[in-house]
Amino acid sequence: MASITLNALAHTYTENPTSPEDYAIREMTHVWEQGGAFALLGPSGCGKSTLLNIISGLLEPSKGEVLFDGKRVNELKPEERNIAQVFQFPVVYDTMTVYDNLAFPLRNIGVPEYKVKSKVHEVAEILELSDQLKRKAKGLSADQKQKVSMGRGLVRDNVSAILFDEPLTVIDPQLKWKLRRKLKQIHEQFNITMVYVTHDQLEASTFADKIAVMYNGQIVQFGTPRELFENPAHTFVGYFIGSPGMNFFEAKLQTELNNGANGQIVFGEHVIATNDAMLNRLKAMGASKVTLGIRPEFVHVWDGKNDDAFPVEVDYVEDLGTYKILSFLFHGQVMKARLSEDQQIPSGQVYVSFPEQWTKVYVDDYLVDLSVSAIDKETDHAN
Numbered sequence: 278m279a280s281i282t283l284n285a286l287a288h289t290y291t292e293n294p295t296s297p298e299d300y301a302i303r304e305m306t307h308v309w310e311q312g313g314a315f316a317l318l319g320p321s322g323c324g325k326s327t328l329l330n331i332i333s334g335l336l337e338p339s340k341g342e343v344l345f346d347g348k349r350v351n352e353l354k355p356e357e358r359n360i361a362q363v364f365q366f367p368v369v370y371d372t373m374t375v376y377d378n379l380a381f382p383l384r385n386i387g388v389p390e391y392k393v394k395s396k397v398h399e400v401a402e403i404l405e406l407s408d409q410l411k412r413k414a415k416g417l418s419a420d421q422k423q424k425v426s427m428g429r430g431l432v433r434d435n436v437s438a439i440l441f442d443e444p445l446t447v448i449d450p451q452l453k454w455k456l457r458r459k460l461k462q463i464h465e466q467f468n469i470t471m472v473y474v475t476h477d478q479l480e481a482s483t484f485a486d487k488i489a490v491m492y493n494g495q496i497v498q499f500g501t502p503r504e505l506f507e508n509p510a511h512t513f514v515g516y517f518i519g520s521p522g523m524n525f526f527e528a529k530l531q532t533e534l535n536n537g538a539n540g541q542i543v544f545g546e547h548v549i550a551t552n553d554a555m556l557n558r559l560k561a562m563g564a565s566k567v568t569l570g571i572r573p574e575f576v577h578v579w580d581g582k583n584d585d586a587f588p589v590e591v592d593y594v595e596d597l598g599t600y601k602i603l604s605f606l607f608h609g610q611v612m613k614a615r616l617s618e619d620q621q622i623p624s625g626q627v628y629v630s631f632p633e634q635w636t637k638v639y640v641d642d643y644l645v646d647l648s649v650s651a652i653d654k655e656t657d658h659a660n
């Protein structure tokens with residue numbers, strides 16, 4: 278078991294990189310704490326596999342260090358790192374029995390046969406493979422093969438971490454949840470650091486305690502599923518997490534007001550609720566344009582006039598059984614609100630309001646965070 282630290286790590290597949298876009302991994306420092314269940318979530322091509330392969334030693338990073346429990350492992354070969362990696366496609370020896378497949382990593386390092394036997398039986402029991410041990414791997418179903426792949430990682434006592442690279446891709450949908458639960462159980466039982474790569478937010482949030490969201494070769498947020506939902510640190514997190522994703526709209530910051538008030542944020546002719554602390558912060562940042570984000574779940578929809586609400590045109594309503602998605606036009610922009618199945622929507626005009634608490638402000642795609650912990654972090658950084 279180990280903590281995994283990526284220190285000022287960057288990777289490019291280009292020989293002579295000239296810009297940040299040439300990097301599959303842009304310089305990052307990140308720690309996966311010992312014993313945690315983590316997900317690395319992001320769209321295709323954002324650099325997830327590159328990062329996993331650097332951790333396991335299959336790929337040498339262009340810059341920076343990989344540390345296990347604080348010790349540099351850059352020079353260690355994959356087999357010396359004690360990392361188990363489970364890929365999209367199960368890696369099993371078809372002609373061998375399940376028993377021999379599970380025994381293989383132990384026999385390879387000369388573990389005595391009596392120990393091999395007890396370990397193989399222990400792991401087979403956990404993975405519910407005990408009655409399959411004598412079968413040739415060739416005849417197994419995809420999920421059973423994937424369990425054998427996992428088992429080969431688990432048999433070694435000294436395994437530091439298990440890395441999963443989209444392990445459920447080839448598994449039938451009705452078996453996915455079963456295997457996912459198994460992984461969780463294994464994590465609890467073995468207390469091994471696990472990093473699970475996926476582009477599926479549901480898989481990430483059901484497996485992981487903390488999710489690293491990756492975008493364009495960078496980890497743009499590392500947090501609990503709830504933190505990512507309630508407080509997306511980057512517009513990409515707002516867009517990628519949630520169903521549907523966050524609504525965004527560009528608004529203006531007006532700092533010079535005739536009545537001497539402390540400025541305001543406006544979208545078209547509408548003034549958006551905000552507070553003085555935010556206005557002061559935006560002024561100090563020299564921002565003139567901001568992006569506002571609000572999750573469809575937090576948009577309030579009223580069927581009558583209301584002091585804080587804006588009149589908007591209903592575009593269409595999608596009934597998804599247990600909830601509805603209302604699309605509406607707000608100052609020419611399509612936005613969405615998520616409603617309960619029993620909420621009635623009049624056709625034509627409705628009124629919407631955006632609670633200040635849930636209206637997030639972004640400058641250059643990053644959240645302007647006024648929480649005490651965020652300001653402390655910035656102060657620490659500046660010192």
Ligand SMILES: Nc1ncnc2c1ncn2[C@@H]1O[C@H](COP(=O)(O)OP(=O)(O)OP(=O)(O)O)[C@@H](O)[C@H]1O
Nearest residue numbers: 290291301319320321322323324325326327328476
């Ligand atoms: N061997 C390689 N040679 C050159 N470029 C590569 C190589 N492997 C990956 N890349 C590029 O590096 C970037 C990151 O790719 P990577 O496979 O790490 O992303 P990913 O998030 O794992 O995507 P996917 O989910 O599709 O596997 C992409 O632009 C990809 O085209």
